[in-house]
Amino acid sequence: MKTFKKILVAGAWLLSLPALANSPYLVTTDWLEKNLNDPKIKVIEVSVVPGVYERGHIPGAVNFEWHTDLVDPVRRDIATQQDLEKKLRAAGVNQDSTIILYGDNNNWFAAWGAWVFDVYNVKNVKLLDGGRKKWEAEGRSLSPLAAAPGAGNVKVSAANNALRARLPDVVAVADKKSNAALVDIRSADEYSGKVFAPAGVQELAVRAGHVPGAVNVPWGQAVAADGTFKPVEELRKLYAGVGIDGKRPVITYxxxxxxxxxxxxxxxxxxxxxxxxxxxxxxxxxxxxGVPVNNPAGTVWGGR
Structure with a gap:
């Protein structure tokens, strides 16, 4: 159960509600379990650990593999408009469907899916607050049976690339030619340049450190112990503490x-x-x- 805190605002004590309170973008595990049989609810799992969906998933959920279904398999880019529409229709998504995304690793790749859907203006997309971690911790049912939905009719818009940041946008911030705020959400060791990447990953860079001007707020600071988002007031305070207060555009990386x-x-x-x-x-x-880099730790790539 969520805990509620009180905060003092303009001399009055107000309840600090969970992030999902009054949010059109999150659903609780309890809500989802009660609405699984609603034909307008389409549940999509986006996990990164191989086989986790096949071993058991939320009943009725379809599986999107982030590295083939949500990205272009050849170019480094997100999925094309045509491929995403085809995949969503195969998942039974209709124009009036509500999509619930969830996954492992605290919804990292489910959130990636939400971002890709946002770029393509897919409507009614929500995250399951807490993802697989919370669903499993609460002992809710899992099914090994692959979903077989009928064909959907959703239409996917052309990509709105204004919702994506590109390398020149980030370099402009580093060169102080843009007023956008940069938020580096990696670990403190990655940000400082002590390590190049988390242990065991395949995708690496030959330089360590961070983009000049970026502030470091590791993603985990935004969630509670059960993987759900912290209350909105806490999130606002967390980011405001490093100057991210909504007064200027933000780029996350x-x-x-x-x-x-x-x-x-x-x-x-x-x-x-x-x-x-x-x-x-x-x-x-x-x-x-040739791009500017801050590397406080001074770690140098050794080519190994």
Whole structure:
């Protein structure tokens, strides 16, 4: 159960509600369980661990593999308009459907899916607050049976690339030619340059550190112990503490764009700020010749 706190605003004590209170972008595990049989509810799992969907998933959920279904399998880019529409229709999504996304790893890739859907103006998209972690922790039912929905009729709009940040946008901030705020959501060790990437990952950059001017708010600071988003008031205070208060546009980045999608969701959908996700992130920036880099730790790539 969520805990509620009191905050003092203009001399009056107000309840600090969970992030999902009055939010059109989050649903609770309890709500989803009660609405699984609603034909207008389409549940999509986007997990990163191989086989997790096949071992058991929320009943009726279809599986989107982020590295083939939500991205272009050849170019480094998000899925095309045509491919995404085809995939959504195969998942039974209609024009009037409500899409519930969830996944493992605290919804990192589910949030990536929400960002991709946002770029293509897919309507009525929500995250399951807490994702698989919370659903499983509460002992709710899982099914190994693959969903077989009928064909949907959803139409996907052309990509709105104004919702994406590109390398020149980020370099402009580093060169102090843009007033956008940069939020690096990686770990403190990645941000400082002590490590190039989390242990065991395949996608690397040959330079460590961060984009000059970026502030560091690791994505995990936005969630509670059960993986749900912290109350909106706490989120607002968290980001305001490093100068992110909604008064100027924001760009989020991480290593490949998935963790930063989680923070993009918090800042844009829950706080209502103007936010773009830089999906090139550090594997693009840290491999680009000639761009400015801050590396407080001084770690040097050894080519091994």
């Amino acid at each position: 991480c290593r490949i764009g998935e963790r930063s999608s989680h923070t993009w969701f918090a800042l844009k959908k829950l706080l209502g700020y103007e936010v773009r996700n830089y999906d090139g992130s550090w594997t693009e920036y840290g491999n680009t010749v």
